[in-house]
Amino acid sequence: MKVFKFGGASVKDALGVKNLLSVINKVGHQDTLVVVSAMGKTTNALEKIIDDYFKEKDKTPEGIYELKEFHLKIIKDLFEKNSFEIEKRIHEIFDEITNFFNSNKSPIYSFVYDQVVSYGEILSTTIIHHFIKFSGIDNFWLDSRNCIKTDDYYRAANLNWELTQKNIKLQVEKDSLIITQGFIGSNSNNFTTTLGREGSDYSAAIFAYALNATSVTIWKDVPGVLNGDPRVFQNTQLLNQISYREAIELAFYGASVIHPKTLQPLQRKEIPLYVKSFENPTKTGTAVSKGKAIEPNIPCYIVKKNQVLLRLSSIDFSFIVEKNISYIFSLLHEYQMPVELIQNSAISFSVCVNNKYKRLEELVLVLRSKFNVKVIENVDLYTIRHFDKNASKFIHSFKKPILLEQRTQETAQFVI
Ligand code: ADP
Numbered sequence: 001m002k003v004f005k006f007g008g009a010s011v012k013d014a015l016g017v018k019n020l021l022s023v024i025n026k027v028g029h030q031d032t033l034v035v036v037s038a039m040g041k042t043t044n045a046l047e048k049i050i051d052d053y054f055k056e057k058d059k060t061p062e063g064i065y066e067l068k069e070f071h072l073k074i075i076k077d078l079f080e081k082n083s084f085e086i087e088k089r090i091h092e093i094f095d096e097i098t099n100f101f102n103s104n105k106s107p108i109y110s111f112v113y114d115q116v117v118s119y120g121e122i123l124s125t126t127i128i129h130h131f132i133k134f135s136g137i138d139n140f141w142l143d144s145r146n147c148i149k150t151d152d153y154y155r156a157a158n159l160n161w162e163l164t165q166k167n168i169k170l171q172v173e174k175d176s177l178i179i180t181q182g183f184i185g186s187n188s189n190n191f192t193t194t195l196g197r198e199g200s201d202y203s204a205a206i207f208a209y210a211l212n213a214t215s216v217t218i219w220k221d222v223p224g225v226l227n228g229d230p231r232v233f234q235n236t237q238l239l240n241q242i243s244y245r246e247a248i249e250l251a252f253y254g255a256s257v258i259h260p261k262t263l264q265p266l267q268r269k270e271i272p273l274y275v276k277s278f279e280n281p282t283k284t285g286t287a288v289s290k291g292k293a294i295e296p297n298i299p300c301y302i303v304k305k306n307q308v309l310l311r312l313s314s315i316d317f318s319f320i321v322e323k324n325i326s327y328i329f330s331l332l333h334e335y336q337m338p339v340e341l342i343q344n345s346a347i348s349f350s351v352c353v354n355n356k357y358k359r360l361e362e363l364v365l366v367l368r369s370k371f372n373v374k375v376i377e378n379v380d381l382y383t384i385r386h387f388d389k390n391a392s393k394f395i396h397s398f399k400k401p402i403l404l405e406q407r408t409q410e411t412a413q414f415v416i
C-alpha cells in the first residue's frame, strides 16, 4: 500500500480538490491511503472561533457562519446541481459544532480546542470523499479517530503505538482507495485529540508505519525540499535526494516543509518519503530515503525570525556551571520557552529562545533575582547546514552584527 498526504494549501478551494483528483488519477490510486488536512486556513479560523467562544460563552462565535459559507461555496463549485446530499452533511457537521458549544461544560481550553479544531479535517475529508465518489471512483471514508489512539495530552497528544497499529491493521482495507484525516486521533475515553499544528505529515507516517507501506508522498506547493524556504530566500535549489538523518536535522532546525515527527517512524522501516509538487505530479521532487546524505551537496538555509536572546551573568561572581545551568533550564521549562540555541562561558550564559507563549516578562523577572540579564528581542536565528564560503558571504552580507555564532562540523548557527 502507498500513502499520500495532501495539506491545507493543496485543497484550499474547489480547484485544489479537482487537482487532487487529477493527481491521483495521473499517478494511480489503487491500494492507496490518502491523508488530508483541513482546507486552506480552516484550522486558523477554528482557533479564532474557539478563542471567541472562551471570551463570550453564550454567543455563537461569528466565525462559524463564515467558515460554513466557505465550505458550502467549495461544494457548489464542485458538485454544481448535485450538491444536495453533501450539503446536508455539511449542515449536520456544523450543527454538531454548535451543539458542542451549547452543551459544553468543560472550562479546559485545550480539551475544547481539540474537540472543535478537529472538525476542519472532518469537513475536508467528507467533501473530498464525496467528490471522488461523484466522479466515479469508489473510495472509503475512514475516521482516523478510530485508528490513531493517544494519551490525554490535548493539542500535542502522544501516540499509543501498539493500539494504533492494531486498529489500522484491522480497519484499513487493502486494494482500495481510502480517504482519512491527518492531525486527529482519540484518547482512551474516545475524546478527540490532536497531534500538534501541522501534524498531518506525522499522521501519514503513522499510517505508513502500521501498514508497512511501500512509500509516503506528501504533495506540496513547492517542487520538493529546497535548500531554503522560497518565501524567504532567493534562488533556492531543489534537493533531489536527502537521507532521513538530513531531513530530520532540517525539520528539527525549522524547515517547515516536513513536520519533524514524520521522519523517525519512516526511517525505522526504511519507507521512502517523497516530497512532490501537486502542480507537477509527474516530476520527481525530493526523495528522502536511505542513501546519499544530500544531493546536490549545497548549503541549506533556515531562519527563525523574532527570537529572543538572553545574556545572563552571575551577580555574585559565581561561575555559571551545573547548578546555575540546571536552575536556568528548570525556569525555561516552567515558563514554556522553547530553547533554540545555548552558549556558555565561565561567567556568562547566552540562550536564544522562542517567546511562543508570551511569558518572557515573567521569566526575566524571576531570572533577575539571581543574574544580570540582558534581553535582546527581535533577533533572527539563521541555521545553515553544510556551511561553505558562499554561505559565509551570505551571512556577512547583512551588515548587521552577529550576536552569537556556533559551529559544528555540519551546522552553523548565527543570531543576528
Ligand atoms: P501543507 O499544505 O502541506 O501544510 P506547508 O505550507 O506546511 O504545506 O509547507 C509548504 C511550505 O513550506 C512551502 O510553501 C514553503 O514556503 C515552506 N518551506 C519551508 N522550508 C522549505 C524548504 N526547505 N523547502 C521547501 N519548502 C519550504
Ligand code: ASP
Pocket: 007, 008, 037, 038, 043, 044, 120, 182, 183, 196, 197, 198, 199, 200, 201
Ligand atoms: N490542519 C492542521 C493545521 O493546520 C494540521 C495540518 O495541516 O497538518 O495545523
Ligand code: MG
Pocket: 007, 008, 198
Ligand atoms: Mg501545513
